[in-house]
Amino acid sequence: MTDAKSNNSPRQPARAGMMRPMGGGPIAMGTDRAKHFGKTMKQLFRYLRPFWLRLGIVVVFAIGSTVFTIIGPRLLGDMTNKVVDGYIATQAYDKITAQLPKGIKLPAGTTGAKLMQNLPAAELKKIPSDQRSAISKIDFSSGRPTYDFAGIAGLAGWLLAMFIVSAVFGYAQSWLMADMVQQITYRLRRDISKKIDKLPLSYFDNQPYGEVLSRVTNDVDTVGQNLNQSVTQIITSVIMIIGVAAMMLSISWQLTLIAVVVIPLSLISSLFVVKHSQRYFMNQQNTLAELNGHIEEMFSGHTVMRAFNGQGRSISRFKRLNHSLYNNAWRATFLSGLLMPITQFIGNLGFVGVAVAGGWLAIHGSVNLGDILAFVQYVSLLNQPITQAANVANVLQLAAAAAERVFEFIEEPEESPDPADSKSIEAIKGEVDFNHVVFGYTPHKNIIKDFTANVKPGMRIAIVGPTGAGKTTLVNLLMRFYDVKSGSITIDGVDTRDMRRADVRKLFGMVLQDTWLFSGTIKDNIAYGKEDAAMEEIVEAAKAAHADGFIRGLPGGYDMVLDESADNVAQGEKQLLTIARAMLADPPMLILDEATSSVDTRTEVLIQAAMDKLMHGRTSFVIAHRLSTIRGADLILVMENGNIVESGTHESLLKSKGFYADLYNSQFAGAMTDEV
């Protein structure tokens, strides 16, 4: 099922593929505009550069294909001329021989030219100019003139060959372009994925991930598609305009003048239509977004809507939005649909103009029928790239806007690189020191102001505080997801900033409540921290984490595939899997997150037992919710509003009568007043 893709970026519902304008038509939407068009194009050009040779070949093929397309009508015109010549010659021959007295034959060697010399001037005038040359070529001695079938066949052969070559060139060009564009989109995506690894976590904490996701898929797609379209169109359009103009001029400058007069007309009218329909397209997008928003909201809040008798109001709002969507939708499509009849009419205007003027010129001998026919085709060939011009501009804008979003991401400032002469710890003891640590997520606001603590090897540290107090801040600092602003965190005396990030992280095992598992087998998920783990090791870790039991109960056991959100395994069981994962990785130190109420009681007991086993003999930092854990801790860090406000043991903290004591006592007071 391709139901509601969750990658819809909230910022740009229009781009999410969910709400494309209906009918589409020949008008590309220009609602998205790049802020720095030139800069973005330059960056995009960098991606094109490795393909310069191929791009050159594409241009050559495009020129070849287009040139043959341009020559085609001319040759077809010549072919028609040969037919017309034959027709006129036979007609003239028949007319003249019919007028000759019976039995009289023209002497051998009599040609049409000789015949005409002997004609009286008055008679000669009656013969139209462009037929005179045909007549003058007739050789009456060799009988009735025949059609130049050999010449016609020759031209037809040439034409066929040319059209085939043109098609081959055209195809070769698209063939190369398709691969090139796909390579560029591939590279853009690859660069984004490489960038994800280099960005500090702070970037993602401040950015909804749907945003990044939409750059990887939608924006890169838009760049690719529009690049393909616009590059090819620009190349062929330019060649087409130049080539066709040249051919037209070579036939007749007078006719060219008439044809050119029509061009601005169709250009202006198409711009007019685009401009007016775009307003309705935009209204349509907006009402569609609003309507879809209403539907989404009502469906996801269905129970509340029903419980509070909200149907009537919901439906009447829907009807209002649906009505205005209807009005905008048909107007938008209808207006953009005007483009075709209007340009067609103007095109025909040009056709009639050319036919009338061409007929007149033909009678006066400066052009012939084949030329007029060729010319008519050129007029329509010329119209194509010109009406496309407005479209190409829009397409380029779209590509630039999407490319800009991609490049913005690629240019985000990266994490500081690992130190060149990094230190590492050979035999880890597990002593952690916080020395006057200062930290804040924003430059101007520090949430940890001056924190010092010494954690001895094997100690158990409880981190407590209300929801949203920023208990993960400490995790972030220990794992170097974020760096301290001043002061330092040392492990066995080594500043973590002097170590490679990867080496710091190897020292810690992490079991968070936000249990991230990837789609893959349970086996692979447990072995995530130790790639080459043997099956026995995996089972052993699962057993130690009390996960073996439920895993064996699942269809497929260890080979069961967890799906995207791993809905087929309960939350508590997922946490057991992450404990098994940490067990297998066997890190010297731990960061744990205790289960809260979303896990049922029995699983919670299992999780607790597994965690106790895991913590045994390891320096452990526990985000604690259970009183027993807190009381048993060697050190309690009390957090409020992101700051570590107190630290000490349970007893010493109670004695100091600070925030912790308040909280602890309020529990008792709460229990007494709590009579609901």
Add this chain to the structure above:
Amino acid sequence: MRKLARFFVPYLAYFVILLALVYGQTWATLALPGYMSDIVNNGIVAENTSVIFQTGLKMLGVTLLGGVFMIGVSYVATRIAAGYARRLREAVFTRVEMFSLVEFNSFSSASLITRSTNDVQQIQQVLGMMLRIALLGPFMGVGAIIKAWNLAPSMTWIMAVAIVILTSIIAVLFTIALPRFKQVQQLVDRLNLVTREFLTGLRVIRAFNREDHEEHKFDIANMDLRKVNTFVNRLLATMQPTLMLIMNVVSVAIVWVGAYEVSTNAMQVGNVLAFVQYAMQAIAAFLMISIIFVLAPRAMVSAQRIGEVLNTEPNIVDPEEPKKPNPELAGTISFQDVSFAYAGADKPVLEHISFTAKPGETTAFVGSTGSGKSTLVSLIPRFYDVTYGQVLVDGVDVRDLKLKDLHHRIGYVPQHATLFTGTIESNIKYGRPKAEPGDVRHAAEIAQASDFISKLDDKYDSMIAQGGTNVSGGQRQRLSIARALAYKPEIYIFDDSFSALDFTTDAKLRQALKAETAGKTVLIVAQRISTIMQADNIVVLEEGKVVGQGKHDELLETCDVYREIAQSQLSAQELQNAATSGELITPEIAL
């Protein structure tokens, strides 16, 4: 399918008009080559400028008329398509609004959203294209062939050959391309999945130093997509040159063969050229018809999905003969031997549940996840109907009450606090739009929401974003409680609705609620023992069955399950304290 056709009935008259207009458009288009051959035969070859001029004028007239027809077609077609979509959308939406949770869950809300947005949009788009373009195809095709036949029956075979070649090329292309399109969609989904996992699991990935592994996974997905995309694009790229080639070859062939026809006086030069035009029009017509085959499958899938929604009858509706609630039993809820199983499930979620909740009492439900607590309370507002037994509200079976009357009695606070787009005020008075500003403020105060509201720039007029994403979970929960309070019902249902509140707020809120809900019936579903310890009646659920009922102290003595839950949350010492002194019960420090 038939359901969807029904919505087209109002447009049948429009459709007839559309057919007439399409006929007119076809006539105008097919007339042009005839005028052109007149210009050639009687004008240029015969050298008659006035014929050229007059025929030219006629041509312009026909073009103008054709343009008017075309605009008419576009007008009628877009109105039909947009109007049809409007009716369809409304039908789907109103139908879904009537669904109970049974029907709702059988689709999932994400799927229902796509069905009423995307799928309808898809049908509107395809219908518009069909009416505007594809309908013209058969008219044009038949017309052009007849015209060509009249002109030169001996040359129509060229057209036939061209059309056969063309359609077979299109058929071959699409039989190869269609499965690849699906493959592309799957690979895009795969890339999305890999990226989403990459982003959501960033901390874990970095913690385990598996960046390279994820990048490699991404690269494989990226490369696979690139390969198939390249193939599909190259395949589709053959379309344009092939089409051009066929049209060009047909033109050459007609002029070539036409030369012999002219030489035997079977045809005039102008007619050969007109024949070329008809051939082009016939080819264009077949292209238009082939659009149907590209578009139809997409629309069929959408139509089917919409049909499924429209064919689903809501099974929780107003009774035919509603009964009046008994005023003497106002606020009383009574479950009588209630069992419930989800449709299609063989194991019931609830079995033989009986209890009574009276006004002025608090009834609490505890049990581990999956024990059926939330399902139980959702039977009261009839989100589901019982499978066996009866649920009585105000002394009447809920199935005999009008839904509106039933819902008026119940203030429901769901597990996941849902807010709607609007202001804080409009959200609080969602249930009672006529509530006075004073009522709204009072409700907010009780729900402990007035503090944070007063800190906002626009106070009660502050905007709430779609789904309430711009306020925190705890604030959302408090507003959702305020909404139930402003509703002034006789029954309150709190379905695990204090979970996101910190301890102090939780305590204050429950203190304030106590006065507000005095004399009302209160039902609380909770995970924490501390929340429900003081209830008048605690119902302990285990796998859908009642395993204990009574007050906290009694249950500690008599109910194993309750004791087990309590033990897991309270330390032995605290249990001891509770047992000896009856106070100082400390739950897990819910700090």
